[in-house]
Amino acid sequence: MATKIRRLTLSAGWLVVALVAGLPLFGVIVGLWPSVPISEADVARFFAYNGLTYSITNTLFISLAAPLLALYVAFMVYSQYRFNPRWQTLEKRLAPLLSLPHLAVALGLVYLFSSGGMVFNALWGLFGQTAPDWLGLPRKSLLTMVLAISIKEVPFFLLILSALGRQLAIKDWLLQGKALGYTEGASWWLLVFPIMLKQSRLALLAAMAYSLSVLDISLLVGPNIPQLYAVVLYNWQTGFNAYEQANAFLGNLMLLIMLGLLIVSIYGHEWFTINRLRINAVMANPFKIARLSRLFTAWLGFFSLLTVAILITFLLWSFGWNTQSTISTANWSFSLWQDEWFFMQGPLLHSLNIAFFSSLLGVAVTLLALELQQQTNRKLPDYVWLMAILLPQLSMVYGWQVTHTGLSGSYSTGWIILSHLPFTFAYSYLVLRGPFQSLNQHYELVAASFGYTYWQRWWRVRFMLLRPALLSALAIAFSVSVAQYIPTLMIGAGRVTTITTEAVAIASGNEQSITAVYILVQAALPFIAFLIASILAQRIRGSFDAEHQ
Template identity: 30%
Template structure:
């Protein structure tokens, strides 16, 4: 490789390292130092264990940590099990393809919006209870049953499962898009294996390495989630992450030291969950190794296949009903229990509240478009530079890209907030945009790397043989051929930006208000209409992005039959 080629590939790589590794490492340092009593900006200039002592004297701390560990790990394991059993039983069938069309759009639903909609569905005064009341239950008032915010975090776990199943499903779908996978299915069937046995004995060992990192990212997020925990999680005490946010925003500034110590504890909880999962992974392989090689065909697996289909349908139905309820509640002027549908709908009330929410919507749109644009451009630059230098995405680079997703947000955002505060950047648009990029860029790289790798290199070689430059090949050949994946990447990145609650709350310092921060704040208030409206506004930007990703390529390539056939 020439010096010029090395420079070409190094510039975007260094930019990615700066955008991802820089804020994470600086944030971890800014969290660790106050955790040990060193925070000169507040007059604490000596290292001390006092923040740790105060932290471990806090009532209910062990319970909060246990809730974060158990709910996050349980939700992640349940999501993976649902996806794998459904995929094993139905991959390659018409049912699988139809349900995949429903699951893909659900990935764009922000966690807070999904949690609010699920709360409207399963609450004691929610839609499911209304459907059975009073004719089946005899209830004319909501039952005194603790469903939301239950002390064991069951509702929170269900909310996380409903959101993580679409993500893990799409990661599994991408992993299945490998050569010879369908040949393996046919070989298993010809040997008399059932669909479940073929998948778990022959397919899963091939694709699981591609699913492991996304699964670890899901565990890291689920064990440190804030917005879903505040809406659906227990309150006496809360899981660890919401308590840390409360301490960080406490008027007593000395609590920030204790919050930093708690952030280190959150890192330990998430690490313990990741290690527990890896331990379960090894234990499962050891226990099932003999069964996997036993030669048993398990040809009669209808009950298992139907069970996987039923659970997946339940997840899709719950998410779909939740989104419908958001629309109904945002239009409802009155909806008294036990009526199954609103007594009165008021479009003007919806319009008035939409006008009130317009500033938050515009701020969300500006952040989403900016973050998605920068992330998509940097990803294209990175992939093009590495392709020009004859390199593929290395394991080290993949690890760096996943680093922000494998760490709890709260573990380094505390430190990043203090650094921005010291630099006078807290509450600025640029600071919030940088914080969003830390989490948006990994998804952009993840979404675009596979379509880029699958692009036939012969197009570029043919153009180069005719004297076309690298820039001309990129703009006139690669980009048109990859227009749809690029737009999908932009839409995914925008959806991720819209869903960023904690970075906006902490780095924005209340000056940057988005529909996500407002919807979480309103979810615990008294107005369901306002909470539903803001949750609904969260869906507009991701929905618009995916609609454009579908329509623009169709319009641009409407006269190019070969491209239409390739997309079909």
Template identity: 30%
Template sequence: MRLPACLPVLLLVAAVLLPVLAGLAGTLLPAFGHLPALGAVGWSLDPWRRLLDEPGLAAALRLTLVSGFGATALALLSVALFCAAFHDRPLFRRAQLWLAPLLATPHLAMGVGFLALAAPSGLLVRLLAPLLGLDRPPDLATVNDPWGLALLLGLALKEAPWLLLVSLAALNQIPAARLMATARLLGQPAPVAWLKVVFPLVYRQIRLPLHAVLAYSLGTVEMALLLGPGSPPPLAVLPVRWFLDRDLGMTFPAAAAATLLLVLTLAAILLWEGAAALAGRAGRRWAASGVAAGARLVRLGGWLLPLLLLLALGSLGAVLLWSVAGPWRFPDLWPRRLDFATWAAHREGLLALAEATLRVALPATALALALSVAALEAVARHGRAAWPWLLGLSYLPLLLPQTAFLLGLQVLLLQLGLDGGLPAVLWAHLVFVLPYVLLVLAAPWEALDPRLARSAAALGAGPLRMLCMVKLPVLLRPLLAAAAVGVAVSVGQYLATLFAGGGRYATLTTEALALASGGDRRVLGVFAALQAGIPLACYALALLLPRWLWRRRAGLRAA
């Protein structure tokens, strides 16, 4: 029997959508009072009444909206102004080099580093301490502030490099240099011309990643726990807190809160696009008006992103510094000595956790790579018009708040007795790893010159030999990049590990977050440093390995 040609595509989409759809159902049903396992059958609005009775709900909503929209807008604004101001400067190319470590660092490690910089006893306050005459940490909520500003900034630190990366990729698809030459000769100074004629074309291409940033920022649990206020917390934290409650009855309001977050996120994406359409109309009127003013303002605003990147690199440095810090009194800028005592003291635990982390990350990445290669190859060989659209469905988990389907997934796994095991955690990670791996691989796969495959076929290579001997080696660089991204995504998963693991599967990420409330910043630094170190090592490998392997093949090195 011949397998249908579209099987790899269906397999990939099913691997992602099955748990997502099942999880959504598992969240929506209890939200309306239906959960037979707990003896609740039929419909009821009680979960919603319980949710609305929650005293901090309005504040939680406000927090979520401010930090979610704020972080997304700040990241986009900084990237747009940076590109507008610096697209023709050498600095622009150098910025791309800084990006790799920031992209590899998981959200949580970045958040821990930001905490080490911005907390009342953090490095930034220590810098100012002599000026302000402080000899103890000020009694100020510089992080975990009730407005969610620290959360907003912490999110923007991680999202801005990602948006810059996708913008740079989009720029390669646009005849930006010739459009710029045209616009400038029509009288527009460079920064203004970039915003008027290049940015609208870039924006069209980065819409999906931008929506993913918005959805993540509204729905993040780990960053909210780390940098957000505790009472009330942002909306995304409520269902997790209630679910982890000993009282099983709290599953119902937890499901209602997760459903509210889902509706809020979908509405937010629509609202964002509505606002973007209005802004686009105003922008086109501005472009057509011939007004050339504003270049100086844009140039000034261009420094916003370097500032954010510097803060992000500083956060990364702060994590490393704390992990090797000896005794460190408050106003001192540098620890009294540096040693590996904290690393040594936690050696056993760190090794076990790193192993548990990799035991999920490596198979999840390998599976994601295999499924993606099979699906892309099927599209390349027998592609119908509908298939790329079908593949696009696998990006869905990036546009939903994680809680909305992970909560329901946990409820289902619990009923099936599957929670807590490695397979469940692995599949939950795959849901997030797969879309990113596919996102990295899809463009290079499509861009591969089809004549290469045709000439291989003309030389008598069968489909399998062509894949193994021609396509995979030529695409080694994007394959390794996708693998590094896959590991980084898996290592960073908090909620997927917590829920699919039933709270019993510990990784570096879950442990680091558990330690965050404890307060020993050295230990937290060690865990966060290792959490960042694993993906960083993978990124470095993905960057260096092709260079070494292809050191005698200039045509493959340059790509």
């Protein structure tokens, strides 16, 4: 009887985790089911769509360039900080830096460095001159997109490299490299980078899949003519006529082909780079270009400064600053905050509600997935659990939207929470997997010798030791949910508004001051979550943290 109950419980558990982890794949498959019959003429019309080729190539370029740039920068930063006393500071600041939403970084760059931007104007103002427009960062362009994504992804890759670094004998390899006559910089590139590059495949794919189908920042800072592919596809997906529905189906197919191309390019880039580095290793090349890495000792300062500058800019705009004003002539007031508070309460409550429940559920399902794998001794590969961040969001959410409509689902926060769940789950899994799997089992063995049952040990030892990592996972899952745009918009059909959907809607217009208010609130939510998590984690003593994987 007991065995039967255990089997039933395990099966129910597997069913829950399979449903959550499998939802992205389900969405993609449903999205590939044509809602209207597709003819050859439809295919021809699809390919004849004005600007499609540029749209696709531009998107591929961004999806390839931005994550790779971020990975290289992150590696150079990592190589400069890893054995430096400042590493501890950097590791502590990584999570809050990671919590800054993409939207805030993208718009922050525009507010600061576009023509009319604060830094841009201030710099030229120093010389008493008016800045030429062409020199500023374009408000909507490929360059702005690449910069925004790559700057934002550097902390993500640093987190990945930091976790990888703990499993590699980097210190000994560098010592060997130096004993053989190489500089430390050359040793990092020739000995450490090839291994880290191979192990960063999934992270690269996640960043590329994100860049491929990101909608909010594509709408706001991506090029206009032609628009980026995510915007074009979204317009088809939300269209009602047969032509748009046919294009939505073919567009989804195209998005997956683009993802396939990106996967091939990840392997191609890896093969090329490792081969080049291997040739340099065989030739004992001193690899002087590695000196460039030294420039990145300034990264922590730069990124912190940029974050502060972005937040200050938004604050100034929200208090009455504009492109025409100076500090003395600006009409400073709180009125915008007071006015907007009335409109903001609903979306803010929705954001909090959705993020709270989806992050809690995401972490709970993650624990279940990890526990089931441990109990059944069946470890599934990471990509199975991380499909939500490895597959293009637009394709999967489109499939969910079709299903949601088919089920005559209501436009309520419950459905939005469900649509955020795969993402909060995937990120929680990324954070918790290491601490959970490498937890020293001797603690539980000792507890067992004292007569504690399995579940008592689980709760009183394992869970308690994992509390700091659980808090980090909750904070990350919360920020992931707050920043979700596509699922909220498509499943909520615009009827469930959150701070993020409102911020994007307002930023699409010309109201920079109101946009600043919403972006600040959007950025504040994850920051507060991380602050609470770090305060609570500091109160827990003798526990096992994500940092000690």
